[in-house]
Amino acid sequence: MTQDMPARMLRLLSLLQIRRVWSGAELAERLGVTGRTVRRDIDRLRELGYPVEGATGHAGGYRLAAGTDLPPLLLDDEEAVAIAVALRTAASDVTGIEDSALGALAKLERVLPSRLRRRVTALQDATVPVAWSGGPTADPSALATLAAACRDHEIVTFGYRSRQAADTTARRVEPHALVTAGRRWYLVGFDLHRDAWRVFRVDRLTAPAPTGRRVTPREPPGGDPAAFVATAIVSAPTRYTARASVPEPAEDVGARTGALADRLSPRREGGTVVDLSADDPVHIAVRFLGLGSDAELTGSPGLAPHLEELGRRLLDAARSLAGAGDGGGEPGEPEEPPTGGAGSS
Template sequence: MSQDLPARMLRLLSLLQTRRTWSGAELADRLGVTLRTIRRDIDRLRELGYPVEGTTGQAGGYRLAAGAELPPLLLDDEEAVAIAVALRTAAAGVAGIEETAVRALAKLEQVLPARLRHQVATVQAATAPLPVPWAGGPETDPSTLVILAAACRDHEIVTFTYTTSSGTTGPRRAEPHALVAADPVWYLVAYDTEHDEWRLFRVDRLTGPTPTGRRVTPRELPAPDAAAYVAARLATAPGRYTFHATALADAATVRARTYSLPGRVQPLDDHTSTLDLAADNPHRIAEQLLAVDLGPTHTIHGTPGLAPYLEQLGRRLLRAAHALTTQDETDKNGAWDQ
């Protein structure tokens, strides 16, 4: 048995887990071995309990399928269920690890036996999350994320029903490219084949995603990466309320304090920048403005209807300041009387 066989077997197993089907020639090329060696290694994996299926035809090859028993992945049944539940929970909104959780969940559920999938679903159904004050936003179905993540991985066309921001619902057919988690919203970056253009779909407005079995050559995204594409689209999205002003801070500071996308803040010099805000919720803009020092009033313009909300927030802050001042004076008088 070759000295590098264990490493090659692990590499082969890793490749089988990264996408749905590999041809024998592709695997041989990746591992730098012959087709005969690939066939022998596949047989070895099967002997170890890995359910590697062989497909025939023009698009034939090998794929790792779900078997009657969980393959020896150094996980017992309880550990596999625990990991799947944890990944589903993470995919539903634990900040910072959403995309990684979805990728890992797609790999695990691909080989998870049906009886363990049932256990995962049972635990998930019996678990009640506790909403926290700082969390919020739309909820995304983890199973939808898994389907879309697999379609992105396999470059497989999917169909689904989509509801736009105006409430219009209709069928869509798209080539998925990537999922982007923009807390608390998940976005699907995909090429809409019917409208012949790149689109951004909110996953919480997407229902019934169905793989078609048709794979395509990935298109070139008109951006450095999926996250940059989403950021650019969101930065130019229109809003019912707008606000433009000069901010007395550098662009990086203004972006950090207002939680604005890069396209909304532009530098003027090392100490000033322009701030362009747009939102359907006026309170969102009002809250963002609390974090920055604005420049001269002649640089400020936007939607006049935003003014009452800014005044309302200002009055609330003044009342709170007055209450604290009154309390301080009372405390001082009380202490002096003693």
């Protein structure tokens, strides 16, 4: 047995856990060994009591039988900290997952060696989340159902309410991938009723259910589900069109504002055009003001009265603040305690 064999065997076990079936060629590529070495390692796992099932033929492969006992959780320092960070931040865009995430973090701490436990506990104790309202969130049970269907290439059914329609329609979809954009989750899948690829917002999706029917996976247009979602977001119809011209290059604007690459295009005379189109005038106004004083806006004439009203509200707020005098300190600055208050003698 070579010196790196134990690490490779653990890696092989880990791979067998994260997917239902692996082909020998896929395992060989992941492990950086030959197919013959994979077969030998599979035989050794079986000798150690791990029931690895195999099948021959075109659809053959290897899988770990359900209910298999696994070795203790083994994580290096970076993996342990990465999991702790993920669990601490998991509740931002998934409904009701806070307690589950903290419970999983507590279990993780109990199985880690003391050295790593101290690092993870220190991170947990030093991290304080800020309550933030970020709009609609996804249901964790729906995410789990859809993720399993993507993994197993299994057709799912669900009810869906599109942006244009008030009623929910029944969908039958071959799921491909879940994609996060901002604080929203999207399902990329092939809609069998419409015979076309579609992007579904998970928060608008109800009662997803697997059908038990597995299919050969398709590739979305372009092969990249994240790029497919980004294109769908940008090309979706909006109530108002708005485009801002800024003198900065596209890469600088994208890094500074977090705008999708598909919403940025270079100007012939230099600088960048940013697509700010949206249904909500407030969203357009906020993004436009964030581009700086050099930005110039063009777009739907119907947007003008909304921006004018927002401008009046800001001007009224500014005048109100100016008329209040200098009685208050800086925002967030505590006032001096009164003389003779608590703690004085």
